[in-house]
Amino acid sequence: MPDALSVIDRARPFSTLCLTIHHGSLDDPPELAGRAWLTAQMLLRGSEGKTRQQIADALDGLGSVVELSVGRDHTMLWADALTRKRPELIAHLAHILAHPTFDALELDRLKRETLAEIVALRDDDGALGLRFFVRALYGAHAYGRPLKGNEASLERIGPEDLRACYRTWTRADALLGLAGDVDPTSSLTLAEQLTQALGVGVSQRPTVVPPALPPAGGHWRAVVVDKPERSQIQVFLGHVALVEHDSGKRGVHHPDWTALQVGQTTFGGTFTSRFSHEIREKRGWSYGAWSQLSGDQRLGTFILRYTPAAKDLRASLEVTDELFQRFVADGPSDAELDMAQSYLQNGFVFAIDTAQRRLSELLSARLLGHPDGWVDQTVERLKNVAHADAVAAVRKHLRPDALVLTVVGDASQIVPALSGWPRIGELEVVDWQTPL
Amino acid sequence: MTRVDAFFDGASEIVRHRLDNGLEVIIWEDRTAPVFSYQTWFRVGSRHDPPGRSGIAHLFEHLMFKATTTRAEGDYDRIMEARGGQTNAATWVDWTYYKAKLPRWELDLVAELESDRMEHLALSEDMLEREREVVLNERLMRVDDDPEGLLSERLMREAFRVHPYGVPTIGWEEDIRAITLADCLTFYRTHYAPNNATIVVVGDVRGDEVLATIQRRYGHLAPQPLPHEVTPREPEQHDERRLSLTLPLSAPRLTRCWKAPPSGSAEHAALEVLTELLVGGDSSRLQRTLVEELELATDVSGWVSSWAHPGIFELGVTLRPGLGQAEVARVEAVIDEVLVKLLDADTLSSATPTAEFDKAKNSLEAGFYRGLADVGARARALGHARVTVGEWRDLWREAERLAAVRPADVREALATHLIARPATVGVALPDADGQGED
Numbered sequence: 001m002p003d004a005l006s007v008i009d010r011a012r013p014f015s016t017l018c019l020t021i022h023h024g025s026l027d028d029p030p031e032l033a034g035r036a037w038l039t040a041q042m043l044l045r046g047s048e049g050k051t052r053q054q055i056a057d058a059l060d061g062l063g064s065v066v067e068l069s070v071g072r073d074h075t076m077l078w079a080d081a082l083t084r085k086r087p088e089l090i091a092h093l094a095h096i097l098a099h100p101t102f103d104a105l106e107l108d109r110l111k112r113e114t115l116a117e118i119v120a121l122r123d124d125d126g127a128l129g130l131r132f133f134v135r136a137l138y139g140a141h142a143y144g145r146p147l148k149g150n151e152a153s154l155e156r157i158g159p160e161d162l163r164a165c166y167r168t169w170t171r172a173d174a175l176l177g178l179a180g181d182v183d184p185t186s187s188l189t190l191a192e193q194l195t196q197a198l199g200v201g202v203s204q205r206p207t208v209v210p211p212a213l214p215p216a217g218g219h220w221r222a223v224v225v226d227k228p229e230r231s232q233i234q235v236f237l238g239h240v241a242l243v244e245h246d247s248g249k250r251g252v253h254h255p256d257w258t259a260l261q262v263g264q265t266t267f268g269g270t271f272t273s274r275f276s277h278e279i280r281e282k283r284g285w286s287y288g289a290w291s292q293l294s295g296d297q298r299l300g301t302f303i304l305r306y307t308p309a310a311k312d313l314r315a316s317l318e319v320t321d322e323l324f325q326r327f328v329a330d331g332p333s334d335a336e337l338d339m340a341q342s343y344l345q346n347g348f349v350f351a352i353d354t355a356q357r358r359l360s361e362l363l364s365a366r367l368l369g370h371p372d373g374w375v376d377q378t379v380e381r382l383k384n385v386a387h388a389d390a391v392a393a394v395r396k397h398l399r400p401d402a403l404v405l406t407v408v409g410d411a412s413q414i415v416p417a418l419s420g421w422p423r424i425g426e427l428e429v430v431d432w433q434t435p436l
Numbered sequence: 437m438t439r440v441d442a443f444f445d446g447a448s449e450i451v452r453h454r455l456d457n458g459l460e461v462i463i464w465e466d467r468t469a470p471v472f473s474y475q476t477w478f479r480v481g482s483r484h485d486p487p488g489r490s491g492i493a494h495l496f497e498h499l500m501f502k503a504t505t506t507r508a509e510g511d512y513d514r515i516m517e518a519r520g521g522q523t524n525a526a527t528w529v530d531w532t533y534y535k536a537k538l539p540r541w542e543l544d545l546v547a548e549l550e551s552d553r554m555e556h557l558a559l560s561e562d563m564l565e566r567e568r569e570v571v572l573n574e575r576l577m578r579v580d581d582d583p584e585g586l587l588s589e590r591l592m593r594e595a596f597r598v599h600p601y602g603v604p605t606i607g608w609e610e611d612i613r614a615i616t617l618a619d620c621l622t623f624y625r626t627h628y629a630p631n632n633a634t635i636v637v638v639g640d641v642r643g644d645e646v647l648a649t650i651q652r653r654y655g656h657l658a659p660q661p662l663p664h665e666v667t668p669r670e671p672e673q674h675d676e677r678r679l680s681l682t683l684p685l686s687a688p689r690l691t692r693c694w695k696a697p698p699s700g701s702a703e704h705a706a707l708e709v710l711t712e713l714l715v716g717g718d719s720s721r722l723q724r725t726l727v728e729e730l731e732l733a734t735d736v737s738g739w740v741s742s743w744a745h746p747g748i749f750e751l752g753v754t755l756r757p758g759l760g761q762a763e764v765a766r767v768e769a770v771i772d773e774v775l776v777k778l779l780d781a782d783t784l785s786s787a788t789p790t791a792e793f794d795k796a797k798n799s800l801e802a803g804f805y806r807g808l809a810d811v812g813a814r815a816r817a818l819g820h821a822r823v824t825v826g827e828w829r830d831l832w833r834e835a836e837r838l839a840a841v842r843p844a845d846v847r848e849a850l851a852t853h854l855i856a857r858p859a860t861v862g863v864a865l866p867d868a869d870g871q872g873e874d
Contacts, residue, residue, distance in 0.1 A: 013805065052728075053719070053724070057795070059717075063799040064802065080802065116687070120687040120756075123687060232581045283566070283569070286573055342518045346539055349470060433686070
């Protein structure tokens with residue numbers, strides 16, 4: 001049986017649904033990277049008796065927005081509709097989900113589109129930098145694989161691969177979320193209707209061992225993505241975290257997760273935190289400067305991000321290094337932790353202040369394996385973080401001596417700026433047009 | 437305090453009041469979630485920037501987050517963040533606004549902070565210099581190192597040679613560098629007056645409490661004589677205008693824009709429907725032709741400006757990587773063909789709406805409701821309408837205008853504004869060796 005949950009808000013005649021399948025890019029064989037992505041997208045490109053154009057006409061005709069996204073562990077279908085159009089939307093989606101054709105010509109067209117999008121991504125310096133940063137951070141691990149695949153892997157994927165992928169989707173792995181002008185008593189019926197053709201049982205998913213923590217060598221590993229005529233540099237710094245614990249709990253389940261979230265917020269999680277204050281407010285070096293801790297059930301990823309002018313790169317990196325070292329050595333102050341806890345507790349309401357946002361939080365908690373009530377206990381969890389625990393988490397899990405650095409910009413300016421700085425160990429320069 | 441006008445949306449009454457000093461307050465009570473949005477809209481945007489000081493409205497918006505005579509630099513952000521508040525601000529051609537979303541019990545706090553910086557801003561040379569650097573970095577990010585941003589800036593300069601809509605909101609670099617502290621103080625005294633502002637409050641608040649709070653915090657502010665705006669009228673464009681950039685790019689870009697009527701008119705609504713027909717969703721005409729059938733593009737987009745003065749209708753195309761000048765010319769020809777074909781299609785000629793026409797209308801109706809879920813988005817829609825159209829209830833009137841659009845209206849708008857008029861065309865092409873030049 002598929003599972004379902006609802007958030008009701010009848011103020012407007014409009015609703016959103018999200019169908020999640022427990023299958024993502026980590027299920028792709030390495031040589032077929034992008035298979036889960038293509039499988040999802042092909043649902044909108046042909047079903048029995050309906051061409052891609054007919055499907056688009058039908059869904060657009062309702063005024064609906066339908067999007068299919070793929071993450072490492074899940075495939076998600078988001079769709080919305082005016083209340084009077086919802087029955088038609090459900091009928092169309094049920095047909096699409098039950099009878100995909102995975103037409104070969106349409107797949108070729110999608111692969112060409114996907115490849116073009118992958119190449120066009122190079123024109124966005126931020127997106128380009130993120131792609132190379134992910135590659136540098138996770139290396140050959142499955143987390144480093146591109147979700148949409150690459151030229152070589154897409155070339156190998158055929159309709160049969162997609163059918164094989166689709167056959168692993170099961171009803172028991174499906175979760176339906178509804179938000180807005182909905183009837184919660186019908187949610188399970190809708191979930192049944194949408195997943196009627198999927199398989200039974202629970203799919204077997206690969207076991208993914210998280211990547212190891214980086215060695216604390218004292219040097220940063222740097223990748224320079226050489227893109228000419230740039231006057232600004234995209235800077236990404238970070239490392240993986242929370243991958244080891246005696247209990248076997250990792251990432252968002254690690255006992256230190258919430259404490260580290262509070263701790264890192266004091267460094268770069270708010271506009272007035274140390275990092276933003278020193279880089280933006282005090283020196284005007286970047287429009288934004290922030291840190292973030294993201295995670296899943298396997299690991300956490302800590303990132304520092306800012307965009308200085310080329311002339312300020314070295315000085316800003318030195319300040320960042322010094323700030324971060326001092327932060328980890330001394331830990332955040334009580335005043336900083338009070339502020340971070342207050343910010344996170346009071347601000348959490350904005351993560352659930354619309355039906356759709358609340359649905360997103362509930363789905364996320366469920367998919368990450370948190371128990372019922374997790375979302376509603378968020379404020380309490382934040383409140384219960386002792387300052388000493390936040391300081392200990394910062395000292396234990398943040399690694400100023402083992403950061404991975406990725407910068408996008410003109411290498412003729414970047415390499416001289418970095419050369420001779422002892423912090424940089426291994427330095428690799430790659431052309432911005434290197435296949436992604 | 438005077439109750440000026442109101443609107444009943446079927447569930448609640450939204451009301452506008454005016455203080456004796458001219459400050460307007462629009463209140464929409466909604467207790468769906470225990471939060472509220474508080475926005476302050478000033479009727480000053482980049483079109484009001486003095487010559488040689490482009491970017492001052494935007495730079496000044498940044499400076500509003502600095503110190504006041506009663507609060508040190510950074511206090512505003514620290515106080516708001518400690519309460520969990522989400523704050524930001526934005527400047528565009530017609531307006532500047534400051535927004536905060538807060539838990540429901542923080543009404544007096546935000547009113548106190550906002551009225552304080554409206555009255556007691558305390559700037560220094562040092563603050564200006566630091567914020568100037570931030571803005572110059574923002575310019576690098578949004579324009580100089582962003583192909584879309586750069587192309588858009590150049591296109592607007594070509595399209596509007598007289599009207600200040602041709603000057604970028606972020607400002608020309610040399611102008612940003614030339615702005616002085618005296619300029620900023622003059623700008624503040626001139627434009628940040630209660631009679632030049634509208635406060636919009638949407639969410640879990642009580643109307644009487646909002647009015648009492650705002651009266652207490654802002655009631656003593658004196659109105660200011662506002663400058664008489666003399667905006668030069670953009671002359672009729674008789675010929676096509678073209679510009680071309682060569683940049684380190686993977687995929688060529690094409691942008692075409694035509695002059696369009698201001699927001700708040702039936703013609704504008706017809707152009708909104710036209711936008712849906714051309715680029716709204718996978719079934720739209722340009723998406724289907726350029727992306728799907730001919731495989732010339734990865735993305736098509738379009739919009740009609742919702743500005744106070746006559747603006748633009750714009751179509752944008754990102755071509756597939758590896759294509760060049762010849763394919764850009766082909767895309768232009770295809771766009772022309774699609775427009776002419778649409779002009780003669782049943783969709784716009786039939787007396788009764790076709791499925792394609794209904795699709796566009798359904799999409800706009802769904803978009804209307806999609807945009808009303810968040811209290812901040814609702815406050816923004818009300819403030820924007822008040823400042824651009826002059827009528828805050830235009831949020832609903834626009835929906836009514838869209839519902840009333842007939843195929844013949846869209847046909848007329850297409851014929852008049854796109855087919856009969858010359859466009860301004862911008863092209864960005866990849867250079868051969870990855871080394872860009874202008």
